[in-house]
Amino acid sequence: MTEMILLDPVRVLVGPDQPLQEQGAALLKDGCLEALGDQARETARSAGIAPLAAGHQLLAPCLVDSHSLLPEPFQSQGETLQSLVRSAAAGGYGQIALLPEASGNRRELPDQLQGFRPDGCDVAVHLWGGFSQGGKGEQLTPHADLIEAGAIGLSDGTSLPPVPLLDRALTLGESGASPVLIPPLDAVLRGEGLLREGPEALRAGWPNDPLSSETLPLSQLAQLQLEHPQRKLILMGLSTAAGIDLLRRSASPPAATVSWWHIVTSSSSSAATAASWFVSPSLGNSKDRDALIEGLSEGLIQAIAVHASPLDDEESLLPPDQRQRGIAGHQHVLPSLWKALVVSSGWTPERLWDVLSFGPSRMLGISEERLIPGSNRWLLFDPDEVWTPTRSDPWSSKAANQPCLGRPLDGRVLQCGLRTPANPDD
Known part of the structure; x- marks a missing residue:
């Protein structure tokens, strides 16, 4: 009927x-x-x-998620590709771009880009192709072949490749006009840090993540963009006021994203310091959050990403330093950001959609969503x-680490x- x-x-x-x-x-x-x-x-x-x-x-129009992770897309006790697209659509997301995983789904060859289009599904699933072989930062994958096979761009996921390898790739230019997505995150400098350094982290008793773990690689990446203006370098997940200041002072700042969780909360919140919600990059304080919102308003950051990192029930029970950092839940993003940006910060719906839909589309090089x-x-x-x-909702994500x-x-x-x-x- x-x-x-x-x-x-x-x-x-x-x-x-x-x-x-x-x-x-x-x-x-x-x-x-x-x-x-x-x-x-x-x-x-x-x-x-x-x-x-x-x-x-x-x-x-539907929303666009510029980067998320899905460790076990086809066989998992937790989130799968089908459950992800179902919950994403329930949250208004019409397009999702999935990062390569640390192991398994590296997507380093053209034939590894197949099988990510569920039958009877209108949610477009884009795939980031692996930047380096095995994510080790030693040898490049066949960039041109991956792009030709349909990769939305290139990334090593949550890993920062060595700067010389990045410079070589940008010089070779096999990525063409496609984006190269790189986190400004030095894992060695971060060490075991779980919250950004500051009084909040000290009071909570968690290991500190120094500002330099973001600012040093960000400076190098900004310099690479200046040296290769014809390439589309994207900073994945800015998280600090110092990072925003560096970007503001850059002669040719790269494009950038921020995770929704860094916009709606900070280490000043007791909920944010709970062991269940540690994320990568680490949460900063309220000044960092305010600076990120200002960076969005100025256009220094063009997209708010979900950056979902779903864990199953068993994984979520591991100690914080033994499990993957991150949260999940596409359905929680729009309500949380509407409250944080439209209700509390006076944003217009048009501006919110620019960083949740139109900006991410432009960043990925795809047509902007619109009502037709x-x-x-x-x-x-x-x-x-x-x-x-609730997790009992049939449209809910199957991930155990949903903060809302x-x-x-x-x-x-x-x-x-x-x-x-x-x-x-x-």
Whole structure:
């Protein structure tokens, strides 16, 4: 049976080049966007469909995640590719770019880029190709072959390749116009540090991560971008005020991303210092958080990434220094950022979408998401909906390390037109 819904009024954001419509209208039919504005109203009137008032809700393009990890995409007790795209769509994400893993899914040869498109799924899964063989930073992978085979760009995941190897790769230029995603993180300088150095880390009793673990590699990467202006170098996951200051003073600053968790919390929060939520790069204090938000406002940072690092139940029970750092939960991102940036910092929805959808698309070199009649690439967000995430929800991530589980969130994606694989537990 065909179902048609007229949302009128509803706030509508069509795309990056159009302002938000406060009193818009949208006609939805079986998951597709049939029409907008007066055309939607006229079509609904002809069909005898009464309008549904949704003036506080927002109809907008899907979100884009520029980098996340998925250790076991096809066989896992925790998050799989199917559960990831299902929960991502429930959070409004229409595109996800997956990083190479430290072991296993390195994606260093063209044939290793296959099998990441689930049947009956509209969530686009992009793949970062491995930058160096085995992620060891010694020999380059066949960059040109990987890009030709469909890799969205090149990265060694959470590892920083040696600067001489990076310089060589940028000089050879086999990546072409595709991005090279590099974390400004020196693992040796970080050592066992779990929180950025400062009073908060000392009071909590956790090992300190010095500022130099970000600022030193960032300076080198900024210099490489200056020497290779024709290459698309991206800094993955800025986390400090000092890093923002360095970027601001760079003659030719590279593009940059930041993790959503660094925008919504800091080491000043008792929840952030809990052993369950240590991330990479390490959380800084409230000044670092404020500087990152300012960096987004200035355009120094172009994308907020989810950077999900899902763990299963067994892995999450390991001591902090023995497990992979990180959190997961695409469904938690938009509500948390809406509260942190729109409600608390006075951002407009257009600006938020620029760093959650349009900016990440430009960074990845793909077409920007937009509302198009006849398409199912849309989301409907209600900033006033209060809900409590649970793992029993069939649309929830299967990861055990979701920081917002069991506590109320303000704001929720009510619907998303994207098709996703059926949940085997349904």
